[in-house]
Amino acid sequence: MTQIVVNGLLTGGVYALVAVGFSLVWGVMNVVNIAHASYIMLGAYISYWLFHLYGWDPFLSIPVSMAALFVLGYLVASVVLNRVIRYGLVMTLVLTFGVDLILQNAALILWSADYRSITPSYAGASLAVGGVMIPYVRFAVFLLALVLVVLFSLFLSKTRTGNAIQATALNPFAAQLTGVRIDRIYALTYAIGAALAAAAGSMISVIYTIQPQVGNVFLTRAFVITVLGGLGSIPGALLGGVLLGLAESFATVTVGIGWSQAVSFGLLVLILVVRPQGLLGRRFFGGVG
């Protein structure tokens, strides 16, 4: 049983990191960012290629993939996304869907649909604690995900830019009046979201097998977690991620793995109906009518 809890927690850490950037973009910009899936995928491939071609340890390549996706995210936001953001959620969703199509298929053409994985010498090793196995890599990923989430949380609360992002999330018009340049804040937020996705992707490349569609499965998880935790809430994403990890893990051994996703999505709809702002969320956009 302890093993089931450990598995759930470790998976939950990755889920949380996947969801943080997605939740941020949604909460601050009111953009449901479908392209998040592609950013995860690109992060994973950057780590894969640095490992494969130059022997870089995947944990060392995380800053590289984050930086690369930060730049890409900034470009996407300032060149296309900011132009249509005034048309609202529906249009931006369609736009990010288009961006996702482009990136995913470009990856498919460039790198083919081959399944790839990074296997550093320490892959698969685990620490035995009283019969419970804790895989080193997954544990490291879990810790690193926590660190990133905490760092990011500090950035939002302690820095001027972070405060500006939060102010924009709460009330873009008021923020604008106080001299915040909304379009820059949006581009920055989106870039940070992409960078966080890249970090998650890099970590995913060490644990799982990757191919151009690898991000899609995690995107659906990000949906659930964001709603579970509350839009734009960083601790919420963390909690949501861990809860989802645990729920899937337990569903596997109780009702059977076939039902585990039905359980999580049932949970999603239930939470929405009962507590639409999520477990730790404030109300940003939309809400109950």
Place this chain on the structure above:
Amino acid sequence: MVAAWKRIAVLVMALALGLAAAAPVFAKEDVIRIGAAVSLTGTYAREGQLTRDGYLFWVEKVNAAGGIRVGDKRYKVELIVYDDRSDPQTSVRLTTRLITEDNVNFIFGPYSSGITNATSAIGERYRVITIATTANAPELYERGYRYLFGTLPLATTYLYPVLEMAANLPNPPKKVAIITPDNLFAIAAAEGARQYAEQLGFEVVYFARYPADTTDVSSLLAAIRDAGAEVLLCTGFLQDGMLVVRQAKELRYNPAIMGFTVAASIPDFRINLGKDAEGIMGGEWWTPQMGWFDDFFGTASQYAAEFEARFGYTPTYHAASSSIGGYLLQLAIERAGTLDTEAVRQQLLKLDEVTMFGPVSFNEKGVNVASSAAGFQIQNGEIVVLWPPRISQGSMIYPKPAW
């Protein structure tokens, strides 16, 4: 208002671009046209490309040899390939296009049992023969179709050799666990393995289907470990196999036998997992090591070498089965002496050949009943065929080395 006109101009240009793409294809004389809608993008892109390359290899080889002899004329083969995006609706549409627009004489099937299920219905309606080279779920051949031929033996028999090897050990293991992604082909293989395991006297202690897009099976494996399974059989695809091995290692779950379907024989499996792949077993329809041969392709290893020279990678069973599908069609056409569907069908039913893919003969349902899967084990990073004993190249390492 200028803006509106500009936008319309953009739109019209986009449409024109599309229309320009729809240029008609002109029919040539003395050509046998074969159509294939396979997955080049989407979920099945990898396997779809292997399948296409298998078709292409046969086409190039037969054309280099002067084409197919029909009566006293020689026909070149023209292969028309479309990408079905791993989507049955698209595949059906493209198959219809191949038949009604491109006027193909024969169809080579798509990758996966699920998509073939949909497209073979089109071939059946239009009375065009479909040679399905990578689709072997039993459901496909139970519909009474006349124009569907599958080169692979049924998926249900996939893991038979692994179970047979296990049963023939001096101290055979007893408890078996079987897991499968929720997918037509994989379930068929898993159900087949379950029945056969019970028939051979094993106890199936765990049987689970998991959603096809599952990324994490660690909790499932923990439950299997707790159930005390000594043999772990996994149907499913490359990504499933790699996931199971990695996560079993993380849990230090060491079954005495680990057997896979599609995954273990694909080179990527060994390349990616390295020494963790040691001792893993699999059922396989074909590997270059099996030592079959025919007059057209030569031995299986010659085929593999030529294929690698052409495409830059070692062929898997997908490719070999697809090449052999072409070869069987060629034999049937040459024997029929005509391109007439009914005559070729009769000749396909009469085939009784030994090829580099192994023995082939079709029953009334279109299933290849002569062939069966071989069992192999990964030893020192290479595939070593161990079963049936007649083509065995070594001895089995049992139990599988611990992680």
Place this chain on the structure above:
Amino acid sequence: MSASQSSSFARRAAWAFVALVLAVAAVLPPFYLSGYWVRVITSLLMYGALASAINIMVGFAGYPALGNIAFFGVGAYTVAVLMVKYNVDFFVALLAAGVLAGLYAALLGRAVLRLRGAYFGIATIGINHATSEIVTNLDSLTGGGRGTIVPFYPGGIQEERMFFYFLMLGLMLLAVGTTWLISRSRLGYGLRALKADQEGASVMGVNTTRFKVIAWTVSAGLTGLVGGAYAYWLSFLEPPYVFDITMGVKTYIMAILGGAGTVVGPVLGAFTLELLSELIWGRFLEAHMLVLGIVVVLVVLFIPQGFMSLFAQLAATLKRRRTGEVRADG
């Protein structure tokens, strides 16, 4: 006065002519085109129907029903299960598919339609996923991940082509007709009021919950009908292919592309996008999805309000120019 009368007559005659041309154009294809093109057009009609159905929620009520494709799946599986397991006649099964999908939406609607905007959108995605998993797990009934085979249409190839062509055409006309009726009814005005201002609408005496539930039920029922027809047409179903969220998002994009909230816009959007992706793919074998992505991005950037807005702008320009000329004459 007589001039205006004659111009209104001319206009009416012109409309009648357009309608006649359209009707002839709609009936002819299955008689003259190859099996492939009939199939392509049949699938255009199918997407037209789906885009119209989702438009009722997206365009009129302003609810981003991203997971509306769930009802497509429900409809498809209703037809499959009824025909395979209970030997029910196709048309009866089809009717059941529409009714069941509608009921499903009505049931869920009371709870889920309290949510607004993105929250509602995500809830529908959740519903789609959960429904898909449930269908997968009820494998004794649905065949689960193995899929299920629906019996063939009993007639010959040509007959079959006609059947599905006119079936989808009928469903599309039904969807468009329903949309037209809604656009002119109290329901339509209520929904539009709701879209513009939820609180305001409720103050004005619009029974918001009831209107929303009705709209969703209608939208789901239509989607379910199309799903049912699709099941019989394709004759093979697997859960991931009928509960396909990408397909759902695609119909959504079609509705927007044509013009959300208009009557014929979604059909126009569906035709354009499907035809474009069908044609693009012939040219760029490996890159077609990439090109489609580029097209989607361009559309959002340059015609965010859909085609119908372009036509409206154009009409306004022409009108202004004409009146300008009249003034110059006088």
